[in-house]
Amino acid sequence: MTLVLHYVNPNGQVVERFIGIKHVASTTTLSLKAIIDNVFSGHGLSIFRLRGQSYDGASNMRVEFKGLKSLIMKENECAYYIHCFAHQLQLALVALVKNHVDVQSLFNIVANVVDIVGASPKHRYILRDKQAMVVFEALKSDELSNGRGLNQDTNLKRSNDTRWGSHYGTLISIITMFPSLIDVLEIIADDGSTSEQRCEAKMDHLILWICALMLSFQN
Numbered sequence: 001m002t003l004v005l006h007y008v009n010p011n012g013q014v015v016e017r018f019i020g021i022k023h024v025a026s027t028t029t030l031s032l033k034a035i036i037d038n039v040f041s042g043h044g045l046s047i048f049r050l051r052g053q054s055y056d057g058a059s060n061m062r063v064e065f066k067g068l069k070s071l072i073m074k075e076n077e078c079a080y081y082i083h084c085f086a087h088q089l090q091l092a093l094v095a096l097v098k099n100h101v102d103v104q105s106l107f108n109i110v111a112n113v114v115d116i117v118g119a120s121p122k123h124r125y126i127l128r129d130k131q132a133m134v135v136f137e138a139l140k141s142d143e144l145s146n147g148r149g150l151n152q153d154t155n156l157k158r159s160n161d162t163r164w165g166s167h168y169g170t171l172i173s174i175i176t177m178f179p180s181l182i183d184v185l186e187i188i189a190d191d192g193s194t195s196e197q198r199c200e201a202k203m204d205h206l207i208l209w210i211c212a213l214m215l216s217f218q219n
Contacts, residue, residue: 001021003022005017019043020039048076051080052081054085055083055084056087093164107159110170110174113156117188118158127180131180157169157170185208189202
């Protein structure tokens, strides 16, 4: 759970400050409220001076009678709830993109690739091992820099419709692991557990290669 404060400083400027990330073992409204109370207490803050609260659209946050917003407003009626504008923008962007056929088709293919490779621990291990070998060879030939925090294990990232930035992360992981991903799709196309899985892997393999060729011609 990430906590951020907005306040107005003595100069009349709106200031935003990140104050912490807390591990959430339970997402019940009572547990979330207890975390907020602890954070406020630790920083010498009072819930009674709160004038607003903003979250995403999760039901445990916004539900009218038992949500987190309601628990806080029972203590402080001035802590009005506003749906997070950044989250609203994410939802609007995703809805807009889904109306664009080419973009939606791209992410349908991406989601299918992630599902096929990520559904099996065996396939994930093969992908990880092949990518580790690619990184090792690149380090030997000085194609990659070595150092602390670099060249860590990379996995295929699954995108989330309510977090548009996650789509970017998914594309970056596919680009980074492209040769290894192609190898794994070839393995699944030959040795997949079902004919449907083998067919999908073969089709995705072909599509990714076509995309790579088109990009190379454009460059």
